[in-house]
Amino acid sequence: xxxxxARLRExxxxxxxxxxxxxxxxxxxxxxxxxxxxxMLQQTRVETVLPYFARFLERFPTAExxxxxxxQDVLTMxxxxxxxxxxxxxxxxxxxxxxxxxxxxxxxxEAIRAIxxxxxxxxxxIASQAFGLAAPLVDGNVARLFSRxxxxxxxxxxxxxxxxxxxxxxxxxxxxxxxxxNNALMELGATVCVPREPRCLLCPVRxxxxxxxxxKERELPIVTEKPIRPKIVEIAAILTMAGxxxxxxxxxxxxxxxxxFVGLWEPLRVTTRDVHAARAMLESSLGIDVKLDDVxxxxxxxxxxxxxxxxxxHRGTIARAPRLPSLPSLMKSKRTEHDERxxxxxxxxxxxLGERGVSSLAKKLLGVRR
DNA sequence: AATACGGGGGT
DNA sequence: ACCCCAGTATT
Numbered sequence: 001x002x003x004x005x006a007r008l009r010e011x012x013x014x015x016x017x018x019x020x021x022x023x024x025x026x027x028x029x030x031x032x033x034x035x036x037x038x039x040m041l042q043q044t045r046v047e048t049v050l051p052y053f054a055r056f057l058e059r060f061p062t063a064e065x066x067x068x069x070x071x072q073d074v075l076t077m078x079x080x081x082x083x084x085x086x087x088x089x090x091x092x093x094x095x096x097x098x099x100x101x102x103x104x105x106x107x108x109x110e111a112i113r114a115i116x117x118x119x120x121x122x123x124x125x126i127a128s129q130a131f132g133l134a135a136p137l138v139d140g141n142v143a144r145l146f147s148r149x150x151x152x153x154x155x156x157x158x159x160x161x162x163x164x165x166x167x168x169x170x171x172x173x174x175x176x177x178x179x180x181x182n183n184a185l186m187e188l189g190a191t192v193c194v195p196r197e198p199r200c201l202l203c204p205v206r207x208x209x210x211x212x213x214x215x216k217e218r219e220l221p222i223v224t225e226k227p228i229r230p231k232i233v234e235i236a237a238i239l240t241m242a243g244x245x246x247x248x249x250x251x252x253x254x255x256x257x258x259x260x261f262v263g264l265w266e267p268l269r270v271t272t273r274d275v276h277a278a279r280a281m282l283e284s285s286l287g288i289d290v291k292l293d294d295v296x297x298x299x300x301x302x303x304x305x306x307x308x309x310x311x312x313x314h315r316g317t318i319a320r321a322p323r324l325p326s327l328p329s330l331m332k333s334k335r336t337e338h339d340e341r342x343x344x345x346x347x348x349x350x351x352x353l354g355e356r357g358v359s360s361l362a363k364k365l366l367g368v369r370r
Numbered sequence: 371a372a373t374a375c376g377g378g379g380g381t
Numbered sequence: 382a383c384c385c386c387a388g389t390a391t392t
Contacts, residue, residue, distance in 0.1 A: 041387040048378065049387090082376025089389080119389045139387045159371075186387055195385065196381075226383080259375070304376055360377060373392080381384085 004168075005208040009175050015204035016184035021046075021191070024053060026183065031105035031130035032063045038125045039090050039117060043083060046190070052081050064103045066094035075263050075357025080370065082360070088263060089117025107131040120166075129179040136169035137182045138162070141189025147221035148193060151210035155224040229308045235278040236300070236365045237268045237292060239316045246349050247366065248318070249356070250342035260304075265348065265356045267313075267365050275314060292316040302361045313365050 020026070023046065025037035036056055040049040056077050060066040066074065071091050078087035093115045097105055105126065106112060113123040124137025138146075143156040146165045154161030173181055192199045198217050200206050211217040239248040249265040270281045275294055282290045296312040303309075348356060353368055363370055 038387065039389095043375090043386060043388055044377080045379070045386060080377080082378085083388085085375060085390080086388090117389070121388055125387070137387085140385070141387065183387095190387075223384090261376090302377090304374095306374060371392100373390105375389090375391105378386095379384100380386105381382100 004171055005205075008205060008208055009172060009181055011204050011208075012184040012188065013177060013180050016180060016187055019191075020183065020187055024050070026129075029130055031107075031126055032066075033057055034130045035063075035093075035105060035115075035118070035122070035126050036060075036090065038122045039086050040081065042086060042122070044081065048081070052078070060094075062103070063094045063097045063105065066091060067098040067103070071263060072357060076355060079264075079354075079357050080360050080363075084261060084264060084357070084359070085259075086117060092116040093118060105130065107133070109133060109135050124169075124173075124182060128173065128182045132177075132179055134173050134175070134178040136166060136173045137186075138165050138169050139186060139189075141186045141193070142169060144195060144221050145185060145189040145193045148198065148211035148217050149205060149209050151214060151216065151220065153220075153222060156221050157223075227305065229303065229306065231308045231310055232271065233273045234269050234271050234309060234311045235273060235275065235296075236311045236313045237270070237278065237282055237290070237316050238297070238313055238366065239268065239282075239290065239318055241347060242317050242319060244347065246347035249346055249348050249358070249362075251344040251346075253341045253343035255341040261359050261361075263357060264362070265346070265358050266362045268342075269311065273312065278314070279316075286318075289319050290316055291318070298367060300361070300364045302364060309361070311361075311365060313367075 025034060028034065037049065037053055040052055059077055060069060069091070071088060074087050074091045075084060078084060096115055097103060101111070109123060109127050112118060112126050118126070121137055121139050124135040127133040127135035128137065143162065143165050146152060146168055147156045150168065152161055152164060154164070156162055156165050169185070175181065188203070192202050200212055200217060203209065206212055209217065211220050240246060247267065250268055251265050252261040252263065254262050268282060270278045272278050272281065275292055279290050279292045293315045296314050298313045300311045300313060301309065302311065350366060350368060353363070353366070360370060
């Protein structure tokens with residue numbers, strides 16, 4: 001292992017003590033609260049998480065409370081946050097902690113790592129921040145910071161470069177206040193060693209920075225690939241029953257084709273721009289007579305990591321309450337080209353949308369403001 | 371090792 | 382438009 005610059009830990013911790021943002025999940029040592037925060041923070045900005053964190057803990061104050069709640073209630077509290085699998089895994093994790101650890105988050109690195117939804121990063125975060133264990137942690141901020149601090153030329157997001165970053169984090173975390181050290185690395189990456197235009201004048205470890213020495217602080221980190229976002233054109237059906245204002249929503253089930261929005265309640269969508277084809281697909285999959293307006297009420301664009309959805313929203317009515325066909329019959333129907341399959345249907349008043357787990361896309365499709 | 375998962379804010 | 386975020390599970 002390469003030697004770390006002298007006093008690096010101390011400089012980072014001193015800087016953190018003087019410059020850290022005051023965040024609610026840094027004010028607690030409750031491992032459950034820290035766990036919830038860390039899961040919410042996966043791939044999600046701090047500012048986005050804050051209101052969700054407060055509401056979630058109020059609704060589910062303990063791991064026991066979360067474990068005793070329904071997945072539906074958990075998804076409702078998660079509505080709009082995205083990456084909904086996190087919410088379902090957090091719920092499963094709470095049940096795991098209840099059943100395996102008597103409701104208390106274990107103060108053991110391996111046991112923490114074994115909790116559903118808790119990966120390498122979250123393990124380090126919980127272990128170091130809640131229990132003061134010298135467990136390393138690498139997130140996007142730490143990877144970027146290290147790529148500059150140690151002038152790592154490989155892509156630090158994967159493979160060998162990532163392994164090197166983890167090894168460095170593991171070295172650095174050995175010592176006093178591991179939780180603070182980890183937080184200092186992330187805080188420095190988030191506020192000073194930012195992706196573009198790093199604010200080196202404010203950096204406490206500028207003298208130690210290999211990239212700065214080489215004048216390469218703006219060239220690092222090396223990025224080796226950018227994702228593509230294919231555009232997918234769809235039609236969404238806002239279906240109401242004749243004589244009612246309630247809209248028909250369907251709960252998404254995992255399918256071979258898609259695991260998008262699993263467990264959430266969404267308006268029906270089909271992958272076609274043709275209204276007549278859409279109606280035929282809805283009829284064949286729902287087994288009901290569907291009337292769909294020719295003219296869309298609105299058009300919605302929604303960008304996800306790997307897709308760019310372009311959805312025409314059509315109002316429609318159905319003559320009677322639909323009956324959901326069995327899953328096997330859907331599987332056999334080659335004319336059914338839904339993005340996802342559904343396992344339940346319900347009519348929901350728009351005013352009671354907040355009582356369901358719905359995606360941000362669903363709110364846009366329904367014309368409800370976020 | 372690659373891919374699928376949401377959504378939002380910064381440039 | 383493009384970047385990328387306090388990542389994890391699955392293939």
